[in-house]
Amino acid sequence: MPSSLVARNVFQRFGNVVALDDVSIDVAAGSATALVGESGSGKTTLLRCFNRLTEPERGEVLVGDRDVRGQDVIPLRRGIGYVQQHGGLIPHWRVLRNVALVPTLLSATDADAKAGDALELVGLPADQFGSRFPHELSGGQRQRVALARSVAAKPDVILLDEPFGALDAISRADLQTSFDQLRRQLNVTTLLVTHDLAEAARLADDVVVMRSGKIEQRGPMRRLVSAPATEYVARLIEQARASLEGLLA
C-alpha cells in the first residue's frame, strides 16, 4: 500500500523572500500530482519539504500519515525515490552501481539484482548498459538511469524535480511514456515538479498551479482548462493551449 503525501499550512522564507506562504496540498496514495508554475513560484521548495531537503519554518509535512520531522532523515530519504533535472549520477560509478545505490544503502543482499530489474523497467537491459559509465550514455539514457535508481529499492513515494526538463522533445516524450507506465506498474505515489503544462496533463491526476509561494488553483487539468480560478491560470492555459489540445481532446 503506497503512502499519501500531505502538507498543511507550510510556511518558508529565504531571507526576505517568502517561498511558501501557508501552502497546503495532499496527494492520495498511489496517485500523481504535478506542481506547475514559473521559476520562483515555490514548487521545488514544496517538493523538497517531503524528504526534508527543506525544513519549513511552520506547518506540517506528512508522508504516509507520519510527520517527517519526527523521523531520522537518512532512512526517510532512503525510502523516497528522487529524480532531479540533471540526473546527478555519480560519474565514476558504472550504471549498475549507480542504480544499486539505495538497495546498497539499505544493505540489500541482492542489490545488483534489484538494480538490474530497475534498469529493465526503464528499457536499458543491464547486460548491455550496466557496465557503462554515465558519460558514455545519451542525455535521455542518463535520465532513464536516474529514474531506475530512484525506484530500484521499490519506494512507495517518488519525487521528481523537472526530471525531463533538459531533454530534447523526442527523448522527452519517450521518457514520459515510460515513466507513466512505470509508476502505474509500481503503484507509487508521485509528486512531480514541471513548468510544462502538457507534461503535467500527460503524467498527473491532479495539477497544482503555484505563483509567488501561493496556490492559485488545484484540480484535474480538464477542470483548470474549463474553469480557470484566476486570471493567472487562464493566461497560463492560454499560452499552453496548442500543446494541450491534443491531449485533452
Added chain:
Amino acid sequence: MRRAARLIVSLPAVLALVGARPKQLTGQATTNRPIVVASKPFGESYLLCEMFAQLLESRGYTVERKPGLGATEIAFRALRSGAIDVYPEYTGTGLVAVLHDSLSDSVAADARAVFSHVAREFEQRYGLRWLPPLGFQNTYAIAVTRKTADRYNLRTLSDLARESPHLTAGFTADFIGRSDGLVGLSRVYGIHPRGVRPLAPAVKYQALAAGAVDVIDGYSTDGLLAKYDLITLVDDRHFFPPYEAAALVRSDFARRQPGAIATLTLLSDKLDEMTMRRLNRRVEVDGADVKTVAADELTALGLVSAGTARYGQRETSSESAAGFASYLWGRRATLATLTVRHLELVAIALLAAVLIAIPLGLLLERGRAVAEPVIGGLGVLQTIPSIALLAFMIPLLGVGVVPALVALWLYALYPIARGTYSGVRDADPDAVAAAEALGTTPMQRLMWVRLPLAAPVIMAGVRTAAVITVGAATLAAFIGAGGLGEPIVAGLALADTRMILSGALPAALLALVVDGVLAIVERAVAPAHRRTALWRKR
C-alpha cells in the same frame, strides 16, 4: 639474523673506539657530542672554518662542519642558540651589525680598543666569547677597475663621493642595508651612486669586470681584487671600523671545553693580511680545494704535522663540457649522498604536509566561512622568502634538519590545502545533491563521491607542493640541513660556477623526476570514468 648478530658483536668495539679516541689523544675531551664549527657563506669564512676544524681534529676532537651556514644574522643566532659552537667573526661586524654601537672616532679607529669593547659587550649581553684575534683585518674595500679609477681620477672615498652621481654601484644586499655599509657611507662621505644593484658576492667581481657596474664592495683580503687588477679606494675619513678576525664561541662552551679553546687559540696572531690574501687567492682564483689549502697552511705554521691532514685533490679548472662531466663523475659519491638527503628532506616535509593539509582542506570545506582566511593565511606564508623563513626558524629550532623540515612543510601546506578544499567543494554538485537526496550520510558522500572526484585536483596540489619543495630544499643548506643546496651555497661563496651547477643541475633534474612520478600517481588516482577516457584517447 646473521647481520643483527654481527652488529651486536661489533657494537662494544665500535663504542670503545668512539669513546676512547679523543681521550687517548688529549686526555680531556669529555663528551661524545662533536664540536660544531660553522662559517658564513664566503670564501675566507669557509677557509677559517676548515682550519678551525682540522686543527681541532688534529688534537683528537670530533668535529661537525657547517660551512656557509648563513650571513651574520643566521650564524650569530645559531651560535647563541647552541646549534653551533664556533665560527669566525669580525670585530667591526660585531660592533656595528650586532651591537649597533657607535664609538667615539678615536676609539673606533683603534683596533685593540674596538676588540676590548666588543669582547666585553658580547660577554655581558650574549654570553659569547671572542678568542684572541687571528692577526689580520678584513675590512670593507670599495673597489673600481683601473680604467674607471683613471677616467674619474679616483683614489679615495672622497673622490668617489664627488663622482658617484655618474656611477652605478653593485653591492651585496648585506652591505646596502648595514649602517656600517652604504647607509653610513652616504652619510659620512655623501656617496650617492646613480643606481645601486644588489648583487650576490659570487657575481660581484664578474659584474664589475664586465662593466655592468662601476663600483663594488669587497673585502680587503679578497683574492679576486688582485685577479681583476682592481683599485681599492682609500678610506680617508676612517669610516670603516677595524675588522679583526677572531673565533667567536659561546662562553659556556669555553668553560666546558678549555682544551678546545686552547687549541683554537693556537691560531691567534698567526695569520697576517698578506697570508690571508694569498690563501684566499688560492681558493677563489686558482680553484684550489678549501681543505687542501687549510691543511697546507696549518702544516706550514707547524700546527699540524705534515701528512696528518691531507684532504681532497687539487682541482683542475677545465671549463669544457667534458671537464664538467668528469668533475661531476669525480664527485658522484658526494652528489649521491646529497641527493639522498635532499630526497629525504622533500619526502618527509611533503608527507607531513599531506597528512595535515588534506584533513585541513576537508575541514575547511565543512566550515566555509573561515576557509578563505585560513587558506589565504597559508598563501601569505608562500610570499615569505625562503631564506627569511629559514632565518626565523633558528631562534625557535636552531639549525640543521629540523628547522629546514618545518620551513619546507610550511611551504607545502598551501597548494595541498587549496587543492583539497576547492577539489572537494567543486566536486560534481549534481551528483552530490542527488546522493544527499537519496539518503547517503555526509561521510558516505565524502568517501564515495567528493574525494574520488577531487583526487586529481588534490594530486595537482601535491605535485605543485613537491616541485616547490624540491626547489626550496636547496636553500636548506644555508642553515646546515645539507642536500643539493650544499654545493650551490659553497659554489656561490667561492665563485665556483662548476660547483654551483653540480648542485643546481641534479636539483632541477630531481624536480622533473618527482613531478613525473607524481604525474603517474595522479593518473592512477583519477576517477574511474576519466581513466578509461584517458586510455582510449577518444
